[in-house]
Amino acid sequence: MKLSYFAAFAISTALASANHADITAGLSYVNVKADGKTYKIERVNTPNTYLNNTYALTSRPSPPFFVQPFIVTEGVETYGELELLDFISKKRGVFIDARLPNWYFKSAIPGARNIPFKLFLSPSAELNKVLKSLGGVKKNGAWDFSNAKTILLYCNGAWCGQSPTAIHALAKLGYPKDKMKYYRGGMQSWQLLGLTTYVPKEKK
Amino acid sequence: MKRLTLLAALSLTMLFAGSYDKVKITPDIAYIYVYHKGKAVKVHRIQDTKHKLTGEYAKQYRPGKDIQPIKLDENVRSIGEVELLHFMRNKVNKKRGILIDVRPKSSYRAESIPSAVNIPLRVKDNKVKFDKILHIFGAKRQSDGSLETSNVLDIAVYCNGLWCGKSAAFIKALLDAGYPAEHILYYRGGFQMWKILGFTTVQNN
Secondary structure: OHHHHHHHHHHHHHHHHHOOOOOEOOEOOEEEEEOOEEEEEOEOOOOOOEOOOHHHEOOOOOOOOOOOOOOOOOOOEEEOHHHHHHHHHOOOOEEEEOOOHHHHOOOEOOOOEEOOHHHHHOOOHHHHHHHHHOOOEEEOOEEEOOOOOOEEEEOOOOOOOHHHHHHHHHHHHOOOHHHEEEEOOHHHHHHHOOEOOEOOOOOO | OHHHHHHHHHHHHHHHHHOOOOOOOEOOEOOEEEEEOOEEEEEOEOOOOOOEOOOHHHEOOOOOOOOOOOOOOOOOEEEOHHHHHHHHHHHHOOOOEEEEEOOOHHHHHHOEOOOEEEOOHHHHHOHHHHHHHHHHOOOEEOOOOOEEOOOOOEEEEEOOOOOOOHHHHHHHHHHHOOOOHHHEEEEOOHHHHHHHOOEOOEOOO
């Protein structure tokens, strides 16, 4: 009797895991800190869930929206979701959402810091502050990024030019290409895979 | 009279070309032509900016479907849509390359990327059939069992999307057989990304 209970339990557990959508084999979730809270990044586990928000739109007016090349510029590695999750869980650098704040504060990938791409396009005191926070040192008017942190940037998806624009601008400032990574899939691929998003808190 | 019709025809084609400018592919490309089963197909994006992807390819819940890595092998290049279109234009259209859909026959029949040919993944398990396919790709099996690959075609492989492992399994079979990695491309986004970007698809009934 006890044995059959046990068997039933084992079978139901096996069935449950067969219906569970993992990130990839052996990895069902990744914990990430954002706004002082821990967020569990996992895939949606409710049957019949379909993407239906603004990210289900197939076609956006061009300009400004065009399908982005797979590689932003030679030397900057393109990441997928597994590489992104490895980057943030192992704290290998700074994870940057390069979209404008109105997009970021609606919904973002947990753990991403918002640095809008426009900031990188022209000199400002704010830009200097940001570059310093990334490990840049200003010497005789020129930036030295030899001790800069590795950064990973994303925006809205394969049709979004905001993070590529930021990467090009940073490269022009001298940021080493091997210290920049690009998550091309962005918010669209992230949500199409049913991965966790969160609403960042606006600092007042 | 002749000149007038010519002018009318010209302005008509210009009008037609202009109609894909609302949602372009890249700043330089609104559409391209590819050959699908001997016919030229115009590949562009859906121009209705309110159009949403619905149905099977909008589905988020995919149990048992692992997210794939960005790179399958050190020497197999991963590509996106822009690079795939270049491949179609410069390789497939010139018969120097083949785009392969490794999904099951039923999926391919229902809808595929234009210019793709269907080689369902399970074909790799049939040695005779797989050798025939390698032969079509230009890789000839030698009497000592090795593969002669000096004149092989370029191959681009796709399946259902970021969570589909069929392309990876097919590419692994090609590499195991001795097919040179430099002649293999992996379109990781697959049919799902193709659809969500509103690209033209074809039916294969």
